[in-house]
Amino acid sequence: MSHSRYNRSSLVRKEPSTDTLTPPVPLFDADGHRIYWLGVCEASAFRCNTYLVRSGATGVLVDPGGRNHFTAVRAAVEKIMPVEALTGMVLCHQDPDVAASMIDWLAVNPALTVFTTPRTHVLLPSYGHRDYRLHDVEATPEFTLPSGRSLRFIAAPFLHFPGAFTTFDESSGFLFSGDVWAALDFDWRLFVDDFDEHVPRMDLFHLEYMPTNLAARGFVKRIEHLPIRAILPQHGGILREQDVPRALDYLRELRCGLDIIYADLQ
Ligand SMILES: [Fe+2]
Numbered sequence: 001m002s003h004s005r006y007n008r009s010s011l012v013r014k015e016p017s018t019d020t021l022t023p024p025v026p027l028f029d030a031d032g033h034r035i036y037w038l039g040v041c042e043a044s045a046f047r048c049n050t051y052l053v054r055s056g057a058t059g060v061l062v063d064p065g066g067r068n069h070f071t072a073v074r075a076a077v078e079k080i081m082p083v084e085a086l087t088g089m090v091l092c093h094q095d096p097d098v099a100a101s102m103i104d105w106l107a108v109n110p111a112l113t114v115f116t117t118p119r120t121h122v123l124l125p126s127y128g129h130r131d132y133r134l135h136d137v138e139a140t141p142e143f144t145l146p147s148g149r150s151l152r153f154i155a156a157p158f159l160h161f162p163g164a165f166t167t168f169d170e171s172s173g174f175l176f177s178g179d180v181w182a183a184l185d186f187d188w189r190l191f192v193d194d195f196d197e198h199v200p201r202m203d204l205f206h207l208e209y210m211p212t213n214l215a216a217r218g219f220v221k222r223i224e225h226l227p228i229r230a231i232l233p234q235h236g237g238i239l240r241e242q243d244v245p246r247a248l249d250y251l252r253e254l255r256c257g258l259d260i261i262y263a264d265l266q
């Protein structure tokens, strides 16, 4: 991967997104196990995705998002199920675009379980809520939903936080990847149609936010055996099954962060 593909200029383009979707958008449905895209729609290259795993009468938010989007995400949930019926939220790291709304969700339902790593858990009280039910995804890397379906939590060390992790939904084969495979662009689509066109958008994020090739390659080794049918990042479009092999190659070959800043030391 050459550094020359890195083009910051696309961050300031003002073309609107071509996808004008109204969340929630159903992405998967099998025997009452459903996955939805909950938004958000925003004219920002740093647009965020929030997802919902609904299993039977319960629901788990994935990457619930910032406080600025809480009202919109809540409205999307309410089209699917009562917000009081939510049972948990997956916080793949503590960045505000992922986790700041946790205090709003806990105000709605103080019994919500927070699925996260110990390193993230140390920092989450900075948002103002210290007492919540914790599921430590390192100590217990599998969670069985009331329907019997399972979520598997897979560490993604240093991508881009030391305690970052991803979530694999066993039933759908969907990998909720957080900032891994995140992409930045105003010209956003819910699904990636052209992987080659998508690569520069991923470069905009990964070359600056991801630390080094070793972290990316190490993560691929952890997940390459999984039957991944889609990759659902926190920013940018969803990668479909046919693009998964190339997405894995993208990380294997990625030169990023310190590889670039300290290239002369290698
Ligand atoms: Fe982040």
Ligand SMILES: [Fe+2]
Residues within 6 Å of the ligand: 095, 097, 098, 178, 179, 182, 234, 235
């Ligand atoms: Fe993010």
